[in-house]
Amino acid sequence: MIETSDVTRFRELLAARLGWTFADNDVPHLTQELLRRAETNGLAQGGYLRRLAAGWGHELAALAEELTITETYFFRHGEQFRALAGAALPERMAARATQRVLRLLSVGCSSGEEAYTLGIVARDLLPDPGWIISVLGVDANPAMLRKAGRAHYSAWSLRETPDDVRERWFHPHDSTYEVDAGVRAIVRFRQHNVAEDDADLWRPEQYDVIFCRNLLMYLTPDTAGALIARMTAALAPGGYLFLGHTDSLGSRPAGLEPMHSHATFYYRRTTAPSPAPPPQTAIPDVVRIAPAPPEPTRAPEGILTLIHQERFAEALAESERTDRSGPRDLLVHGVLLAQAGRLADAEMEVRALLDANGLDADAHHLLGVCLEGGAAVDVAIGHYRLAAYLDPAFAMPRLRLGLLARRRGDHRTANAELDRALHLLRDERDDRIVLFGGGFGRIALTTLCRTELGTAGAPR
Numbered sequence: 001m002i003e004t005s006d007v008t009r010f011r012e013l014l015a016a017r018l019g020w021t022f023a024d025n026d027v028p029h030l031t032q033e034l035l036r037r038a039e040t041n042g043l044a045q046g047g048y049l050r051r052l053a054a055g056w057g058h059e060l061a062a063l064a065e066e067l068t069i070t071e072t073y074f075f076r077h078g079e080q081f082r083a084l085a086g087a088a089l090p091e092r093m094a095a096r097a098t099q100r101v102l103r104l105l106s107v108g109c110s111s112g113e114e115a116y117t118l119g120i121v122a123r124d125l126l127p128d129p130g131w132i133i134s135v136l137g138v139d140a141n142p143a144m145l146r147k148a149g150r151a152h153y154s155a156w157s158l159r160e161t162p163d164d165v166r167e168r169w170f171h172p173h174d175s176t177y178e179v180d181a182g183v184r185a186i187v188r189f190r191q192h193n194v195a196e197d198d199a200d201l202w203r204p205e206q207y208d209v210i211f212c213r214n215l216l217m218y219l220t221p222d223t224a225g226a227l228i229a230r231m232t233a234a235l236a237p238g239g240y241l242f243l244g245h246t247d248s249l250g251s252r253p254a255g256l257e258p259m260h261s262h263a264t265f266y267y268r269r270t271t272a273p274s275p276a277p278p279p280q281t282a283i284p285d286v287v288r289i290a291p292a293p294p295e296p297t298r299a300p301e302g303i304l305t306l307i308h309q310e311r312f313a314e315a316l317a318e319s320e321r322t323d324r325s326g327p328r329d330l331l332v333h334g335v336l337l338a339q340a341g342r343l344a345d346a347e348m349e350v351r352a353l354l355d356a357n358g359l360d361a362d363a364h365h366l367l368g369v370c371l372e373g374g375a376a377v378d379v380a381i382g383h384y385r386l387a388a389y390l391d392p393a394f395a396m397p398r399l400r401l402g403l404l405a406r407r408r409g410d411h412r413t414a415n416a417e418l419d420r421a422l423h424l425l426r427d428e429r430d431d432r433i434v435l436f437g438g439g440f441g442r443i444a445l446t447t448l449c450r451t452e453l454g455t456a457g458a459p460r
């Protein structure tokens with residue numbers, strides 16, 4: 001026997017803990033589920049509901065495995081991937097030309113097909129290994145994430161995948177297809193429940209592209225509103241948001257401008273001031289976005305923090321306001337000028353630094369960064385070598401030398417430099433990772449080295 005009030009309570013808890021909304025005709029199914037889960041856990045319904053109300057991560061994951069709709073396939077709604085390849089990514093590549101990093105996120109990634117498709121499209125567009133591409137897929141359903149990690153799919157999952165893509169990026173094994181290691185290496189998966197916050201996942205202005213398709217429709221208005229606010233804030237200005245066909249935000253979503261190309265709609269984060277980070281708790285329907293309050297003047301360490309948070313424009317403004325009499329202030333300013341694409345200004349700043357001290361390893365590394373993007377790659381290599389020579393513990397020039405060698409097809413040098421970088425990264429100074437890591441942390445850079453070492457000769 002089960003009380004109606006227990007099922008009502010179960011429905012409320014699913015809304016509060018997992019952000020789900022259910023129609024009244026789902027009640028019979030929810031009733032069966034409540035009975036089954038309480039019994040599996042050896043509890044009466046009342047006791048089960050009390051534990052669920054207190055927060056019970058393991059059980060929430062089990063419910064996600066049982067109750068989510070996980071339908072997905074590679075290149076689902078191909079027109080969106082054509083817009084990605086034909087409009088969004090080329091623009092983001094131009095915006096990131098100095099940093100040469102691209103970050104993509106698939107929210108509600110299910111068994112991984114969407115995240116791998118993002119990786120394939122980015123890889124096809126950016127064959128240059130000098131770029132760092134990362135794709136993160138998040139979902140609340142651990143069973144789907146395990147499948148995503150295995151990266152083996154049936155032919156049915158590839159039903160919309162163009163033949164040439166299938167040949168390039170998949171390897172047939174018995175009756176399944178395995179995603180190529182070159183794509184697997186740039187795609188990661190993480191368990192995340194969108195009804196909860198995660199400061200790292202939603203760090204402001206970090207993603208170039210977010211796909212969140214066929215998830216919002218299962219969420220309560222509060223959860224969907226909070227998720228949209230988080231995604232908007234986490235997109236870099238000018239970054240792109242792709243939703244499912246039935247997930248419209250209306251014509252005037254806060255912080256986003258609607259776009260149309262390749263027979264599909266999507267959104268672009270406006271380049272106006274940053275939206276305030278969303279509150280910890282769910283917010284109502286309306287996405288609450290307000291300009292950030294003016295910040296007090298910061299010491300260089302404060303500027304480093306801003307760089308760490310990838311708030312480059314604010315960091316540069318702060319650095320311009322600060323007295324830059326010391327070499328460290330000049331170096332930080334030079335890094336910020338380079339980040340902003342003002343390479344000639346950055347070069348001037350760093351040359352002034354080197355005039356004062358020609359043995360400054362950081363300055364040589366930065367000069368390499370300034371020169372690498374232009375025609376002077378060989379000169380850049382010389383400065384990276386000098387930086388590595390002047391400070392044998394400096395990992396970052398080794399990393400750049402390794403990537404450049406890989407790009408030129410010199411795999412022997414690439415492997416040697418990347419191997420060295422991998423060892424040195426463990427003890428690399430934090431400030432050097434913030435200044436020269438292109439927005440990537442120690443772990444991500446280590447993974448990059450491992451990936452590059454592991455995929456030498458793999459198709460790109």
Ligand SMILES: C[S@@+](CC[C@H](N)C(=O)[O-])C[C@H]1O[C@@H](n2cnc3c(N)ncnc32)[C@H](O)[C@@H]1O
Nearest residue numbers: 018068069072108110139140141193194213214
């Ligand atoms: C229909 S699939 C969408 C897959 C893919 N985005 C696509 O469009 O092909 C919806 C996914 O959202 C996930 N999901 C549902 N509720 C979630 C939550 N609270 N947090 C994170 N993921 C959730 C489900 O586990 C499921 O894998």
